[in-house]
Every structure is written in structure tokens, then in C-alpha cells.
Amino acid sequence: MITISVILEFIGTFAAAISGIRLASNKHFDWFGAYVVGVATAIGGGTLRDIQLDLTPFWMTSPIYLIASGLAFLWVLFFRNTLNRWAQTFFLFDAIGLALFTVVGIDKSLAAGYPYWVAIAMGCVTGAAGGVVRDILINEIPLIFRKDFYAMSSICGGIIYWQLSTHGLVGAPYLQIITGSSVFLIRLLGAHYQFRLPTMREMEEEQPERDT
Amino acid sequence: MITISVILEFIGTFAAAISGIRLASNKHFDWFGAYVVGVATAIGGGTLRDIQLDLTPFWMTSPIYLIASGLAFLWVLFFRNTLNRWAQTFFLFDAIGLALFTVVGIDKSLAAGYPYWVAIAMGCVTGAAGGVVRDILINEIPLIFRKDFYAMSSICGGIIYWQLSTHGLVGAPYLQIITGSSVFLIRLLGAHYQFRLPTMREMEEEQPERDT
Amino acid sequence: MITISVILEFIGTFAAAISGIRLASNKHFDWFGAYVVGVATAIGGGTLRDIQLDLTPFWMTSPIYLIASGLAFLWVLFFRNTLNRWAQTFFLFDAIGLALFTVVGIDKSLAAGYPYWVAIAMGCVTGAAGGVVRDILINEIPLIFRKDFYAMSSICGGIIYWQLSTHGLVGAPYLQIITGSSVFLIRLLGAHYQFRLPTMREMEEEQPERDT
Numbered sequence: 108m109i110t111i112s113v114i115l116e117f118i119g120t121f122a123a124a125i126s127g128i129r130l131a132s133n134k135h136f137d138w139f140g141a142y143v144v145g146v147a148t149a150i151g152g153g154t155l156r157d158i159q160l161d162l163t164p165f166w167m168t169s170p171i172y173l174i175a176s177g178l179a180f181l182w183v184l185f186f187r188n189t190l191n192r193w194a195q196t197f198f199l200f201d202a203i204g205l206a207l208f209t210v211v212g213i214d215k216s217l218a219a220g221y222p223y224w225v226a227i228a229m230g231c232v233t234g235a236a237g238g239v240v241r242d243i244l245i246n247e248i249p250l251i252f253r254k255d256f257y258a259m260s261s262i263c264g265g266i267i268y269w270q271l272s273t274h275g276l277v278g279a280p281y282l283q284i285i286t287g288s289s290v291f292l293i294r295l296l297g298a299h300y301q302f303r304l305p306t307m308r309e310m311e312e313e314q315p316e317r318d319t
Numbered sequence: 320m321i322t323i324s325v326i327l328e329f330i331g332t333f334a335a336a337i338s339g340i341r342l343a344s345n346k347h348f349d350w351f352g353a354y355v356v357g358v359a360t361a362i363g364g365g366t367l368r369d370i371q372l373d374l375t376p377f378w379m380t381s382p383i384y385l386i387a388s389g390l391a392f393l394w395v396l397f398f399r400n401t402l403n404r405w406a407q408t409f410f411l412f413d414a415i416g417l418a419l420f421t422v423v424g425i426d427k428s429l430a431a432g433y434p435y436w437v438a439i440a441m442g443c444v445t446g447a448a449g450g451v452v453r454d455i456l457i458n459e460i461p462l463i464f465r466k467d468f469y470a471m472s473s474i475c476g477g478i479i480y481w482q483l484s485t486h487g488l489v490g491a492p493y494l495q496i497i498t499g500s501s502v503f504l505i506r507l508l509g510a511h512y513q514f515r516l517p518t519m520r521e522m523e524e525e526q527p528e529r530d531t
Numbered sequence: 532m533i534t535i536s537v538i539l540e541f542i543g544t545f546a547a548a549i550s551g552i553r554l555a556s557n558k559h560f561d562w563f564g565a566y567v568v569g570v571a572t573a574i575g576g577g578t579l580r581d582i583q584l585d586l587t588p589f590w591m592t593s594p595i596y597l598i599a600s601g602l603a604f605l606w607v608l609f610f611r612n613t614l615n616r617w618a619q620t621f622f623l624f625d626a627i628g629l630a631l632f633t634v635v636g637i638d639k640s641l642a643a644g645y646p647y648w649v650a651i652a653m654g655c656v657t658g659a660a661g662g663v664v665r666d667i668l669i670n671e672i673p674l675i676f677r678k679d680f681y682a683m684s685s686i687c688g689g690i691i692y693w694q695l696s697t698h699g700l701v702g703a704p705y706l707q708i709i710t711g712s713s714v715f716l717i718r719l720l721g722a723h724y725q726f727r728l729p730t731m732r733e734m735e736e737e738q739p740e741r742d743t
Contacts, residue, residue, distance in 0.1 A: 128519070131464070131519065132519035132520060132521060133521050134460060134465075135518050135519065135521070136464045136465055136518070137464065137465060137466065137515065137517065137518050137519065138516040138517055138518075138519065139463075139464065139470055139471055139516050140461070140463070140464025140465055140519075141464075141519045143464065144464065154371070158370055158371065158582055159578070159582065159588050161373070161585070163373070167371065167433060167437050173436070184519075187520060221591060224594050224597070225591050228597075239668070243455060243667060243668075244451070244455075244461060244464070245460065246458065246459065246670065247670065248558060248669065248670045249564070249668060251563075251564070252555070252560045252561065252563065252565075252567065252568065252668070253558075253559065253560055253564055254561065258563055258567075259563055303561065304561040304562040304563050305561065305562055306559050306560070306561050306562075307552070307555065307556035307559065307560055307561065307564075307565045307608075308611060309556060309557050309559070340731070343676070343731060344731035344732060344733060345733050346672060346677075347677065347730050347731065347733070348676045348677055348730070348731055349676065349677060349678065349727065349728040349729065349730050349731065350728040350729055350730075350731065351675075351676065351682055351683055351728050352673070352676025352677055353676075353731045355676065356676065366583070370582055370583070373585070375585070379645060379649050382648050385648070385652075395731070396731075399732065455667060456663070456667075456673060456676070457672065458670065458672045
């Protein structure tokens with residue numbers, strides 16, 4: 108049975124893979140490299156979560172994630188010139204992915220018996236760590252560490268989940284729907300109004316203990 | 320009992336470590352750093368596989384991998400000037416490693432109960448991911464993503480294994496021997512005739528959704 | 532009960548996080564990015580150890596590590612200008628962390644049934660790999676691979692532990708105290724007298740097999 112959750116997951120995987128394949132393309136990766144970076148962006152976060160929760164990495168349980176990444180690869184390959192026209196759509200798809208992956212990460216962590224603070228962290232890992240893996244593979248400083256309200260949207264959603272749940276305000280599936288919608292909305296508002304966390308300031312002098 | 324498989328594994332580990340230690344040397348790593356990069360190149364792929372299959376990382380089951388890497392270190396240290404003369408030999412050793420690691424990765428995944436598509440991916444991870452770990456540690460874009468038919472040789476071998484096995488054409492150990500030989504040959508032919516996957520093309524315009 | 536070990540662990544975590552947050556600050560990471568790099572520096576090594584030993588990642592068992600990293604973040608944020616004045620203190624804290632993490636890594640590995648050579652490697656991973664994760668996240672060549680006697684202090688301590696233990700010279704807790712003190716002292720002496728491992732020399736000619 109194809110549920111809404113499966114459709115949303117496919118959309119989110121597709122969008123994450125698109126972002127990885129595009130950035131790899133700009134660095135002149137070959138077809139294999141671009142596809143692998145797309146896959147790593149799509150599954151990196153969830154895999155880091157599952158390894159730490161001692162679960163089977165989710166991408167090994169169904170070929171759908173590699174297939175969605177393959178479709179993303181074909182899209183970039185054949186419709187490269189249309190990508191900027193679709194930018195707004197892919198942005199929405201990506202925000203859907205961030206929202207869904209956050210909820211999945213939280214649910215899986217709580218189901219494994221961990222407390223809320225671990226679940227919130229894992230929701231953020233699930234939603235945002237794929238982008239970090241992507242940027243490491245293309246040898247760039249991870250973007251989510253320098254700008255944007257990307258990972259913070261996930262964390263805000265996690266806090267909302269925690270508060271709603273511990274106060275018994277709502278149960279499943281409303282808990283998940285409200286959390287996911289919150290992440291999605293915060294991401295959209297953050298992009299539109301350019302939410303930014305402050306940037307750290309450089310240290311003034313040289314740091315002799317750099318090597319510690 | 321020292322089997323052919325053990326000898327081939329030693330050769331492959333040695334060659335992988337040589338490649339890591341050489342590249343680390345060119346970046347002026349110290350002895351410790353060069354050795355660690357050699358080890359990481361040699362064991363990185365298999366460790367990523369075992370962690371995802373929830374098995375004990377293979378390098379922790381026998382000191383032979385750290386020893387083979389240590390011999391590779393000594394070789395680079397003392398016979399540095401002969402390395403180019405031996406380049407052809409190390410290339411063959413490395414291709415042997417790629418072939419063997421691919422077969423081991425496939426076999427271990429199937430033994431753990433995973434389907435063929437996971438096994439083919441894991442064969443490729445086992446054979447090629449060590450080079451990715453190496454390039455991340457020396458802060459370079461992973462080479463296998465940009466040129467050469469390295470990882471693709473492993474995937475071609477995996478497809479051959481899958482086809483032979485599902486059609487019941489051959490069983491062990493011929494299945495493994497044919498697969499390994501195929502990877503080895505494709506790698507050699509690919510290097511000789513310079514097989515290349517096409518390179519992705521850069522996007523024309525700026526990408527406003529870079530940060531998604 | 533707050534034991535000395537818990538206090539030392541807090542100090543070591545704090546110092547590791549400080550180093551990550553400082554370096555991230557110099558690369559203009561935002562608050563979230565700086566905090567995450569701090570956390571990754573503090574917990575990266577132990578997490579790599581626990582995943583390979585198939586144990587629950589230690590940072591998921593108590594919020595103290597994220598809290599210590601949070602305090603480190605606040606320190607850098609508010610007392611940035613005092614950081615150089617405190618450099619010596621943070622260096623000592625970091626050396627305490629290296630010593631403690633080495634001992635914890637060795638003990639956990641032996642308790643999991645692994646031989647001494649695995650335990651020594653895991654002691655070093657626990658103590659030093661966080662710095663490697665940090666440098667990968669800020670897109671720099673890992674510092675411990677290029678200078679200083681940082682990881683080697685951990686390995687020397689591991690060898691001391693092994694010799695004392697196999698010859699039955701001392702038992703717990705003296706074994707742990709002597710090992711930790713040795714790591715601490717070697718690190719201090721190494722920094723003061725500038726112990727350095729030799730640097731690998733670059734290869735003379737081009738390397739045609741770079742891509743193997």
C-alpha cells in the first residue's frame with residue numbers, strides 16, 4: 108500500500124539527491140561520482156542515525172532510495188537546463204524531506220527507547236546530516252554550518268514534538284503531522300525572511316594551542 | 320593454513336596502504352599520519368561494510384591488516400625512490416585487491432541475508448570506499464568520483480556475480496573466481512583503454528537553492 | 532555520585548569542544564555550526580569506538596557531553612577575548628581529556644573481549660579521532676597527522692598499559708592511573724620539548740598510478 112508517508116519520503120529523497128548531484132556536477136564529477144554523492148546526500152543522515160541506534164540502515168531494506176536517487180540523476184542529466192526553473196519546486200520538495208526525515212528520526216529514536224533529547228538530536232541528524240556528508244564528499248565546508256536556518260528548523264520541530272508529547276497534548280498521528288508541518292513552515296519562513304543565526308567571530312590573535 | 324585467498328587479501332591490503340601512504344607523503348604527513356592514512360585506505364571500505372551489516376569490523380579480528388599496512392609504510396619509507404619503477408606491480412596488486420574485496424563484500428552481504436542489489440553495492444563499498452576515506456583524510460576530492468573506471472569495475476563484477484548466481488550457472492568457488500577475475504580484467508582493460516564515464520556538466524546559472 | 536573520573540571526563544569534553552568551537556569560529560561558522568563542530572570534536576572519537584565495538588554510543592547515555600559542549604560554546608561566545616590568556620589551562624584540560632579517553636577506550640575494548648592491540652588502537656581512536664572529525668568538518672587536513680606528538684602520546688600510554696597488565700605488575704585502579712598519568716606527561720613533555728615524528732618526503736616524479 109502506497110501511503111502518503113511513502114510518497115513524501117520519495118519526494119524528500121529525490122530532492123536531497125538532486126542537491127547532491129547538482130553540486131557534484133559543478134565540480135565535474137563523472138556519472139558514477141555524481142550518483143554516489145546524490146545517494147549519500149539522500150541516505151547519509153538516516154544511515155548515521157540507524158548505525159548509532161544499532162538498527163539496519165534503512166536504505167538496505169528497500170531499493171526505493173537508490174531508485175529515487177537514480178531518477179534524480181536522470182533528471183539532472185537530461186533536464187539540466189530546466190533546473191533553475193524548477194528551483195522553487197525542488198526547494199519545497201527538500202523542505203518536505205527535511206520535515207519528514209525529522210519526524211522519522213524522532214520516532215525511530217523514541218521507539219528504540221531513547222529520551223527526547225537524543226530523539227531531537229537524531230531528528231536533526233536524519234534531516235540535515237546528509238547535506239554534511241555531501242559537502243565532505245565534494246570537499247567543501249558544510250553549508251548548514253555557515254548559513255541558513257536549515258538544521259535549526261529540524262531542531263525547532265523536535266522541541267515542538269517533545270513539548271506536545273510530554274504534556275500529552277496530542278497523540279499519533281497528529282503529533283507527527285504537527286511536528287512535520289512546523290519544520291516545513293519554519294524552513295519556508297526562514298528562507299523567505301532569511302533567518303540567520305549569528306556568525307562566530309574570529310579570534311584576534313594567533314592560537315598557540317591550535318594543535319591540541 | 321595459508322590459503323590463496325589470504326595471500327590475495329594481504330597483497331590487496333598492502334597495495335591499498337601503499338596508495339594511501341604515498342598520497343599522505345606528498346602532503347607532508349608525518350610517520351603516524353601516513354601510516355594511519357595507509358590503514359584507513361586499506362580497511363576503510365570493509366569497515367564501512369561491516370558496520371552497516373552489523374558485523375565485527377574485520378580488521379579487529381586479525382592483526383594482519385595493520386601489519387600489512389606497516390610493511391607498506393616501511394616500503395614507502397625505505398624504497399621511496401623505487402616506487403615509480405614498481406608502479407606497474409602495485410597497480411596489479413591494487414587490482415587484485417579490488418577484485419578480492421568486491422567478492423568478499425558480496426559474499427558477506429549475501430551471507431547476512433541481504434538481496435543482490437545490497438550485495439553489489441556492498442561489494443563496491445568494500446573495494447572502493449577505502450579510497451574515498453583516504454581522499455577525505457588528505458582533504459582532496461575523491462578521485463574515484465572524477466576519473467577512471469575503478470568503482471565501475473567492481474559494480475560490473477557484482478552484476479556478473481548476480482546473473483551467474485540467480486540463473487544457477489555456476490556455484491562456489493567458481494562463482495567467486497569468475498567474479499573476481501572479471502573485476503580484475505575490467506580494471507586492467509579500463510586502465511589500458513582509458514575507459515571513462517562521461518563527466519557531468521556544470522549548471523549554467525547561479526543556483527539560488529544551493530543551500531537547500 | 533560524582534567521582535574524579537566524571538570530573539576529568541567533563542574537563543576533557545569541555546576542552547575538546549573548546550578547540551572545535553574556536554577553529555569553527557575562525558572559519559566563520561554560525562552558532563549552530565560552531566556548537567556542532569564542538570560536539571563532534573568532543574564525542575567523535577568515542578562514538579567511532581562504540582560503533583566499532585557494537586556498543587551504544589556513549590554520548591547517547593547521558594546529556595552531560597552535550598551540556599559540557601554547550602558550556603564550551605558559551606565560554607567562547609562570551610569570553611572570546613580571554614581565550615589566549617586561558618590557552619595554557621585549556622592545553623592542560625585537553626591533555627587530561629586525551630589521558631582519560633585513552634584509558635576509557637582501552638578498558639572498554641578489553642571489556643568487550645578484544646586483544647591488547649585492538650585496545651591500544653581504540654584508546655588512540657577515543658583520544659585523537661575527535662580532532663580528525665573536527666578537521667574534516669572545517670575542511671582542513673587533520674592536524675594530528677602533520678605535527679605534534681598527540682596521538683603518539685595515547686599510543687605510548689596504551690603500550691604501557693599492555694606491558695603492565697600482561698606482566699601482572701599492577702591491577703586496577705593503579706593500571707588506569709599509571710596509564711593516564713603517562714599519557715598526560717608524555718603529552719606535556721612532547722609539547723614542551725617539541726617532540727615530532729619525522730615527516731614523510733614527497734615522491735620525486737609524477738605518479739601514474741595515483742588513481743589506483
